[in-house]
Amino acid sequence: MGLDENDLNILNVLQTNGRLSYRQISERIRISVPTVSSKIGNLERIGIISGYHARLDPERMGEFSAMVTVKARPSELPVVIRHFKSDDQVRQVFLLTGGRLLLICTYVDVRALNEFASKLALIPEILDYDVANVIGVAKELHRAVVASGASPTAKCANCGIEIRGGALRLKKGSLVHHLCSEGCLAAFRGRLGKL
Numbered sequence: 001m002g003l004d005e006n007d008l009n010i011l012n013v014l015q016t017n018g019r020l021s022y023r024q025i026s027e028r029i030r031i032s033v034p035t036v037s038s039k040i041g042n043l044e045r046i047g048i049i050s051g052y053h054a055r056l057d058p059e060r061m062g063e064f065s066a067m068v069t070v071k072a073r074p075s076e077l078p079v080v081i082r083h084f085k086s087d088d089q090v091r092q093v094f095l096l097t098g099g100r101l102l103l104i105c106t107y108v109d110v111r112a113l114n115e116f117a118s119k120l121a122l123i124p125e126i127l128d129y130d131v132a133n134v135i136g137v138a139k140e141l142h143r144a145v146v147a148s149g150a151s152p153t154a155k156c157a158n159c160g161i162e163i164r165g166g167a168l169r170l171k172k173g174s175l176v177h178h179l180c181s182e183g184c185l186a187a188f189r190g191r192l193g194k195l
Protein backbone atom coordinates (compact mmCIF):
# COMPACT_ATOMS: atom_id res chain seq x y z
CA MET A 1 0.00 0.00 0.00
CA GLY A 2 2.80 2.46 -0.80
CA LEU A 3 2.60 6.16 -0.06
CA ASP A 4 2.12 8.32 -3.11
CA GLU A 5 3.68 11.69 -3.75
CA ASN A 6 0.70 13.53 -2.27
CA ASP A 7 0.88 11.47 0.93
CA LEU A 8 4.59 12.30 1.25
CA ASN A 9 3.93 15.99 0.61
CA ILE A 10 1.20 16.04 3.26
CA LEU A 11 3.49 14.32 5.78
CA ASN A 12 6.31 16.75 5.02
CA VAL A 13 4.10 19.76 5.52
CA LEU A 14 2.47 18.39 8.69
CA GLN A 15 5.75 17.26 10.23
CA THR A 16 6.91 20.88 10.01
CA ASN A 17 3.64 22.41 11.16
CA GLY A 18 0.87 20.22 12.55
CA ARG A 19 -1.52 23.15 13.01
CA LEU A 20 -2.12 23.89 9.32
CA SER A 21 -5.74 23.64 8.16
CA TYR A 22 -6.75 21.31 5.33
CA ARG A 23 -7.18 24.43 3.19
CA GLN A 24 -3.67 25.70 3.93
CA ILE A 25 -2.24 22.26 3.15
CA SER A 26 -4.22 22.04 -0.08
CA GLU A 27 -2.85 25.44 -1.19
CA ARG A 28 0.72 24.49 -0.36
CA ILE A 29 0.79 21.18 -2.18
CA ARG A 30 -1.81 21.98 -4.83
CA ILE A 31 -4.35 19.23 -4.31
CA SER A 32 -8.04 19.64 -3.44
CA VAL A 33 -9.28 20.05 0.14
CA PRO A 34 -11.37 16.82 0.01
CA THR A 35 -8.28 14.90 -1.17
CA VAL A 36 -6.23 16.37 1.69
CA SER A 37 -8.98 15.47 4.14
CA SER A 38 -9.40 11.88 2.95
CA LYS A 39 -5.63 11.30 2.71
CA ILE A 40 -5.04 12.61 6.24
CA GLY A 41 -7.93 10.46 7.49
CA ASN A 42 -6.25 7.38 5.99
CA LEU A 43 -2.79 8.28 7.30
CA GLU A 44 -4.29 8.65 10.78
CA ARG A 45 -6.24 5.42 10.59
CA ILE A 46 -3.28 3.29 9.52
CA GLY A 47 -1.27 4.92 12.30
CA ILE A 48 1.40 6.69 10.23
CA ILE A 49 0.18 9.96 11.76
CA SER A 50 0.07 8.88 15.39
CA GLY A 51 -0.87 12.20 16.96
CA TYR A 52 -0.66 15.97 17.01
CA HIS A 53 0.94 17.76 19.91
CA ALA A 54 2.79 20.90 20.92
CA ARG A 55 6.54 20.45 20.84
CA LEU A 56 7.91 21.68 24.16
CA ASP A 57 11.49 22.72 24.78
CA PRO A 58 12.77 21.03 27.93
CA GLU A 59 15.87 23.24 28.17
CA ARG A 60 13.68 26.37 28.09
CA MET A 61 11.64 24.80 30.85
CA GLY A 62 14.81 24.51 32.92
CA GLU A 63 14.84 20.71 32.69
CA PHE A 64 17.70 18.47 31.79
CA SER A 65 17.98 15.09 30.16
CA ALA A 66 20.11 12.00 30.47
CA MET A 67 20.78 9.10 28.11
CA VAL A 68 20.78 5.86 30.02
CA THR A 69 21.87 2.53 28.59
CA VAL A 70 20.84 -0.60 30.40
CA LYS A 71 22.07 -4.11 29.76
CA ALA A 72 20.09 -7.23 30.64
CA ARG A 73 19.63 -10.77 29.40
CA PRO A 74 17.35 -10.55 26.32
CA SER A 75 14.83 -12.87 28.01
CA GLU A 76 14.62 -10.48 30.98
CA LEU A 77 14.20 -7.28 29.02
CA PRO A 78 10.37 -7.32 29.29
CA VAL A 79 10.67 -7.41 33.10
CA VAL A 80 13.16 -4.53 33.03
CA ILE A 81 11.00 -2.49 30.65
CA ARG A 82 8.04 -2.84 33.00
CA HIS A 83 9.93 -0.75 35.57
CA PHE A 84 10.05 2.19 33.15
CA LYS A 85 6.57 2.03 31.62
CA SER A 86 4.83 4.10 34.30
CA ASP A 87 7.81 6.40 35.02
CA ASP A 88 6.94 9.75 33.42
CA GLN A 89 10.54 10.92 33.57
CA VAL A 90 11.59 8.07 31.28
CA ARG A 91 10.41 9.64 28.04
CA GLN A 92 11.63 7.11 25.47
CA VAL A 93 12.76 3.49 25.66
CA PHE A 94 14.47 1.91 22.66
CA LEU A 95 15.30 -1.80 22.47
CA LEU A 96 18.73 -2.25 20.96
CA THR A 97 20.58 -5.31 19.75
CA GLY A 98 22.70 -7.16 22.26
CA GLY A 99 20.20 -7.07 25.14
CA ARG A 100 20.48 -3.34 25.65
CA LEU A 101 17.96 -0.58 26.18
CA LEU A 102 18.47 3.09 25.51
CA LEU A 103 16.41 5.33 27.75
CA ILE A 104 15.97 9.04 27.25
CA CYS A 105 15.01 10.58 30.56
CA THR A 106 14.17 14.15 31.52
CA TYR A 107 14.29 15.58 35.01
CA VAL A 108 13.45 18.83 36.73
CA ASP A 109 16.36 18.52 39.17
CA VAL A 110 19.55 16.56 39.72
CA ARG A 111 18.20 14.89 42.83
CA ALA A 112 15.51 13.12 40.77
CA LEU A 113 18.14 11.80 38.38
CA ASN A 114 20.29 10.52 41.24
CA GLU A 115 17.27 8.77 42.71
CA PHE A 116 16.53 7.16 39.37
CA ALA A 117 20.14 5.94 39.01
CA SER A 118 20.09 4.42 42.49
CA LYS A 119 16.81 2.67 41.62
CA LEU A 120 18.50 1.09 38.57
CA ALA A 121 21.11 -0.44 40.83
CA LEU A 122 18.36 -2.22 42.78
CA ILE A 123 16.71 -3.93 39.79
CA PRO A 124 18.16 -7.46 39.89
CA GLU A 125 17.64 -8.17 36.17
CA ILE A 126 19.88 -5.25 35.17
CA LEU A 127 23.41 -6.52 34.52
CA ASP A 128 24.96 -3.13 33.83
CA TYR A 129 23.94 0.46 33.20
CA ASP A 130 25.45 3.75 32.24
CA VAL A 131 24.09 7.25 32.75
CA ALA A 132 25.31 10.19 30.68
CA ASN A 133 23.90 13.69 31.20
CA VAL A 134 23.04 15.69 28.11
CA ILE A 135 25.03 18.92 28.21
CA GLY A 136 23.85 20.34 24.88
CA VAL A 137 21.51 19.52 22.01
CA ALA A 138 23.10 20.03 18.58
CA LYS A 139 20.30 18.46 16.52
CA GLU A 140 16.93 17.01 17.34
CA LEU A 141 14.45 15.98 14.63
CA HIS A 142 11.45 13.70 14.79
CA ARG A 143 12.57 10.15 14.03
CA ALA A 144 10.36 9.50 10.99
CA VAL A 145 12.02 10.42 7.69
CA VAL A 146 9.55 11.41 4.98
CA ALA A 147 10.99 9.90 1.81
CA SER A 148 9.77 7.73 -1.01
CA GLY A 149 10.69 4.08 -0.65
CA ALA A 150 9.25 3.69 2.86
CA SER A 151 7.03 0.60 3.01
CA PRO A 152 4.30 1.39 5.48
CA THR A 153 2.57 -1.21 7.57
CA ALA A 154 -1.14 -1.08 8.27
CA LYS A 155 -3.38 -2.83 10.77
CA CYS A 156 -5.99 -5.16 9.29
CA ALA A 157 -9.35 -3.43 9.83
CA ASN A 158 -10.91 -6.80 10.69
CA CYS A 159 -8.41 -8.80 12.76
CA GLY A 160 -5.95 -6.09 13.75
CA ILE A 161 -2.69 -7.81 12.69
CA GLU A 162 0.13 -5.71 11.19
CA ILE A 163 0.22 -5.98 7.38
CA ARG A 164 3.40 -5.06 5.54
CA GLY A 165 3.29 -4.80 1.77
CA GLY A 166 0.31 -6.23 -0.08
CA ALA A 167 -2.80 -5.33 1.83
CA LEU A 168 -6.25 -5.62 0.28
CA ARG A 169 -8.09 -2.32 0.11
CA LEU A 170 -11.76 -1.68 0.64
CA LYS A 171 -13.00 1.76 -0.26
CA LYS A 172 -16.09 2.99 1.57
CA GLY A 173 -16.99 6.60 0.85
CA SER A 174 -13.82 8.61 1.34
CA LEU A 175 -12.29 5.97 3.65
CA VAL A 176 -9.91 3.22 2.60
CA HIS A 177 -9.75 0.18 4.86
CA HIS A 178 -6.83 -2.27 4.72
CA LEU A 179 -7.35 -5.99 5.13
CA CYS A 180 -4.89 -8.83 5.48
CA SER A 181 -6.74 -11.58 3.56
CA GLU A 182 -9.80 -12.41 1.46
CA GLY A 183 -11.35 -13.93 4.63
CA CYS A 184 -10.92 -10.71 6.58
CA LEU A 185 -12.16 -8.70 3.61
CA ALA A 186 -15.39 -10.73 3.47
CA ALA A 187 -15.86 -10.58 7.25
CA PHE A 188 -15.24 -6.83 7.34
CA ARG A 189 -17.62 -6.25 4.43
CA GLY A 190 -20.26 -8.15 6.41
CA ARG A 191 -19.62 -6.02 9.49
CA LEU A 192 -19.89 -2.80 7.47
CA GLY A 193 -23.14 -4.04 5.92
CA LYS A 194 -24.69 -4.53 9.37
CA LEU A 195 -23.90 -0.93 10.47
Ligand SMILES: [Zn+2]
Pocket residue numbers: 156157158159160161179180181184
Ligand atom coordinates in the same frame (compact mmCIF):
# COMPACT_ATOMS: atom_id res chain seq x y z
ZN1 LIG B 1 -7.09 -9.65 9.02
